[in-house]
Amino acid sequence: MVLVLLGGYVYLDIRDIVPGLLTTxxxxxxxxPFPTAQVPAAADLGAVAPGPDDAAPxxxxxxxxxxxxxxxxxxxxxxxxxxxxxxxxxxxxxxDENAGQLRAxxxxxxxxxxxxxxxTMGPEHTFPTRVVDGGVGQIVLVGGGDITLAADEGAAxxxxxxxxxxxxxxxxxxxxxxxxxxxxxxxxxxTLFTGPLMGPNWTDGDRTGGWAMPIRPIxxxxxxxxxxxxxxxxPAMAAAEMFAERLDERGVEVTEIERGSSLGExxxxxxxxxxxxxxxxxxxxxxxxxxxxxxxRMTAHAIEGETSFSGSGAAVxxxxxxxxxxxxxxxxxxxxxLSSDSRVNARVLTEAVQLAASPEHPHLADAIRGMPxxxxxxxxxxxxxxxxxxxxxxxKTGTLPQVVSLTGMVHTADGRVLAFTVLTGDFERxxxxxxxxxxxxxxxxxADCGC
Numbered sequence: 001m002v003l004v005l006l007g008g009y010v011y012l013d014i015r016d017i018v019p020g021l022l023t024t025x026x027x028x029x030x031x032x033p034f035p036t037a038q039v040p041a042a043a044d045l046g047a048v049a050p051g052p053d054d055a056a057p058x059x060x061x062x063x064x065x066x067x068x069x070x071x072x073x074x075x076x077x078x079x080x081x082x083x084x085x086x087x088x089x090x091x092x093x094x095x096d097e098n099a100g101q102l103r104a105x106x107x108x109x110x111x112x113x114x115x116x117x118x119x120t121m122g123p124e125h126t127f128p129t130r131v132v133d134g135g136v137g138q139i140v141l142v143g144g145g146d147i148t149l150a151a152d153e154g155a156a157x158x159x160x161x162x163x164x165x166x167x168x169x170x171x172x173x174x175x176x177x178x179x180x181x182x183x184x185x186x187x188x189x190x191t192l193f194t195g196p197l198m199g200p201n202w203t204d205g206d207r208t209g210g211w212a213m214p215i216r217p218i219x220x221x222x223x224x225x226x227x228x229x230x231x232x233x234x235p236a237m238a239a240a241e242m243f244a245e246r247l248d249e250r251g252v253e254v255t256e257i258e259r260g261s262s263l264g265e266x267x268x269x270x271x272x273x274x275x276x277x278x279x280x281x282x283x284x285x286x287x288x289x290x291x292x293x294x295x296x297r298m299t300a301h302a303i304e305g306e307t308s309f310s311g312s313g314a315a316v317x318x319x320x321x322x323x324x325x326x327x328x329x330x331x332x333x334x335x336x337x338l339s340s341d342s343r344v345n346a347r348v349l350t351e352a353v354q355l356a357a358s359p360e361h362p363h364l365a366d367a368i369r370g371m372p373x374x375x376x377x378x379x380x381x382x383x384x385x386x387x388x389x390x391x392x393x394x395x396k397t398g399t400l401p402q403v404v405s406l407t408g409m410v411h412t413a414d415g416r417v418l419a420f421t422v423l424t425g426d427f428e429r430x431x432x433x434x435x436x437x438x439x440x441x442x443x444x445x446x447a448d449c450g451c
Contacts (some may be wrong), residue, residue: 003012004056005144010359010446013363016356024386027077031338035357042183051359051414052088052089052416052417053416054089055366056412056414056415056416057414057415057416058090058092058416059085059094059345059412059414059416059418059449059451060092060094061094061095062448063089063096063126063449063451064085064094064449064451065095065097067442067445067446067449067451068083068095068097068442070098070438070439070442070445071083071422071438071442072395074169074438075349075427076078076427076431076434076435076437076438077404077424077427077435077438077439078402078424078425078435079426080098080101080232081097081098081422081424082097082099082101082103082232082345082346082421082422082423082425083096083097083098083099083273083346083420083421083422083423084096084097084099084143084346084347084349084350084420084421085350085418085419085420085446086350086354086418086419086420087273087416087417087418087419088353088354088357088373088409088417088418088419089417090161091169091354094418095346096397097315098346099345099346099347099350099421100345100346100347101345101346101423102329102330102343102344102345102424103187103339103343103344103345103403103423103426104337104340104344104400104403105337105342105344105349105405105423105444106337106398106399106400106403106404106405107289107292107336107337107338107396107397107398107399107405108164108337108349108396108398108406108407108421108423109286109292109334109335109336109337109342109346109354109378109398110283110284110292110335110336110337110396111284111349111352111356111367111371111396111407112145112316112320112332112335112344112348112349112352113283113292113295113296113299113312113316113321113327113335113336114284114292114295114329114356114366114367114370115320115323115352115355115356115364115367116128116240116295116296116299116315116316116319116320117276117280117295117296117298117299118277118280118364118366118367119322119361119363119364120299120302120317120319121298121302121376122276122363123195123275123276123277123280123363123366124154124274124275124277125275125276126273126274126275126276127144127146127216127272127273127294127298128144128270128271128272128273129141129142129143129144129146129149129163129168129270129271129272129273129323130142130144130267130269130270131168131171131172131187131243131267131268131269131270132262132264132265132266132267132268133264133265133266133268134187134260134262134263135264137181137183137185138185138186138187139172139176139184139185139186139187139268140186140187140188140189140240140260140262140264141186141187141188141189141218141240141243141263142190143188143190143192143216143217143218143236143239144164144192144218145173145192145217145218145273145294145297145298145301146217146218146271146272146273147216147217147222147235147290147291147294148160148162148163148219148221148222148273148274148279148291149161149163149164149165149219149220149221149224149239149271149273150162150163150165150166150217150220150221151164151165151166151220151221151242151246152164152165152166152246152272153166153167154166154167155293158274158278159274159278159279159281159282159404160221160222160274160282162271162272162273162274163271163272163273164271165220165239165242165243165271166246167271168243168246168269168270168271169243169246169247169249169250169252170246170250170266170269170436171268171269171270172247172269173247173250173251173252175268175269176252176268177251177252181252182251182252182253183221183252183253183255184247184252184253184254184255185254185255185257185258186220186243186247186254186257186258187241187258187259187260187261187262188237188240188255188257188258188260189258189259189260189261189262189369190216190217190218190236191215191261191306192297192301192324193215193216193217193297193307194307194308194311195306195307195308195309195310195311196308196309197215197216197392198212198214198215199212199215199248199293199309199333199334199336199339200309200333200334200339200341201333201338201339201340201341202334202338202339205207206289206338207230207231207233208229208230208366209229209230210224210229210231211289211338212231212289212290212338213231213232213235213290214233214234214235214296215234215281215290215293215294215309216234216235216236217297218235218236218239218240219235219236219238219239219290220233220235220238220239220242220396222288222290222291223235223238227387228304231290237257237259240257241257244257268329276366277366277370279291279295280295280366280370281366281369281370282370283295283370284335284367284370284371284378284396285370285371285372285378285379286378286379287338287378287379287396287397288336289336290336291409292335292336292337293309293312293334293335295311296313296315296316296332296334296335296336296436297311297312297335299312299315299316299319300312300314300315300379301337303315303318305318305320308339309333309334309335310333312332312334312335312345313331313332313333313334313335313342314332316332316335317330317332318350320352323355323361324355325348325351325352325355326347326348326350326351329343329345330343330344330345330348331343332344337398337400338400340400340402341401344423345423346407346421346423347408347421349407349421349423350407350419350420350421352367352407353368353407353408353409353419353420354419354422356368357409357419360374364422368383368394368409370410371394371395371396371409372394372395372396373391373393373394374387374389374391374392374393374394374395374443374447375387375390375391376391377388377443379397380393380395380397383397383436383440384440384443384444387440387442387443387444387446387447387448388413388444388448389410389440389446389447392410392411392447393408393409393410393411393443394408394409394410394417395407395408395409395410395420395443396408399432399436400432401429401430401432402425402426402427402428402429402432403423403424403425403432404424404425404432404435404436404439405421405422405423405424405439406420406421406422406439407420407421407422408420410443410446410447411447412446412447412448412449412450412451413447413448413449413450414449414450414451418446420443420446422439422442423445424438425437
């Protein structure tokens with residue numbers, strides 16, 4: 001039996017069925033050496049990137065009208081969609097279908113807030129978060145418009161979490177401990193913004209769904225909460241509580257936190273947000289409503305206007321009018337587009353695209369660079385795939401229960417760059433997806449235009 005079992009095992013070993021030293025297989029060959037990467041030389045593009053081709057043919061109004069007929073006749077888009085198309089280089093109006101009609105723009109409105117913020121403050125501007133000395137045994141955390149704070153150490157790059165509460169606490173603790181102070185009360189100054197905390201027609205469902213939150217001048221990570229879509233009910237106080245924890249970790253105990261205002265001038269610590277250009281890009285890519293509201297509020301603050309919902313809307317329109325945009329009749333209930341009370345027309349949005357793309361206003365270009373590219377980025381990542389608009393269209397999207405909008409720029413198959421806006425609405429409630437399909441089909445036709 002031992003010989004039989006041993007012989008059987010040897011046989012199985014030879015056949016490589018069980019582990020062992022015997023085998024009939026050919027040995028593995030020596031591995032080829034890992035290839036050396038061959039990196040092609042960088043192309044010399046010159047000092048200036050090429051702009052739009054001014055020799056490319058301009059689409060005719062007749063062709064664009066024909067391409068737009070299907071959208072105008074499609075019941076899924078609701079009654080009387082508004083469409084405007086202009087030549088980006090010359091500003092010539094190539095198509096105007098109800099372009100002056102005032103209607104709810106949804107999140108396309110964020111483009112106006114972005115342009116106004118860049119015009120007022122400039123792309124390099126940052127929002128500070130400071131701690132000042134509030135007197136004996138008191139410090140004051142002052143919100144300066146940064147709702148993208150990190151809970152601990154700040155990030156070295158990127159649009160979010162650039163300023164860190166941990167970094168701020170480190171600066172403050174160093175100053176306090178140097179004076180022998182190990183215990184303080186903390187006052188939260190979030191008085192930079194005024195008026196209602198939630199916008200017209202905003203609901204608590206918008207907050208729990210992650211689309212909105214009370215608008216305060218300070219928050220951590222846009223008021224997000226781990227493990228849920230809901231944003232914080234009081235993002236400013238949540239930031240103050242996190243800051244107190246960071247101070248405690250560094251040897252300074254916070255015995256009380258309350259709201260107040262700051263009269264102190266001695267700055268104990270300061271961190272800043274990412275540059276405005278990065279904040280604008282994130283706002284347009286992710287279509288973040290609270291951040292868009294902050295852009296509007298800080299625009300109002302910069303021109304000494306009222307930092308409320310109505311005040312920020314008025315400030316955005318004032319800045320646009322100063323840039324030459326005809327805003328007659330336009331009204332902004334907020335600066336994110338979440339409210340259905342705003343009224344904007346396709347002409348204003350298209351003019352804003354023209355402005356942002358103009359070489360006469362290079363400081364506005366980040367509003368163009370921030371817009372999502374079809375089938376690639378942000379809110380357009382899952383749209384326009386497999387069409388001529390994929391990679392050839394950059395636009396700000398907008399969606400409400402009965403509104404679908406799209407505004408931006410597109411390269412035609414002929415190589416011409418066009419600015420455009422489409423506004424649809426008043427379709428059957430719950431049919432926004434179908435309306436979006438009609439808008440995307442129109443955009444794809446324009447991108448495919450050899451006309």
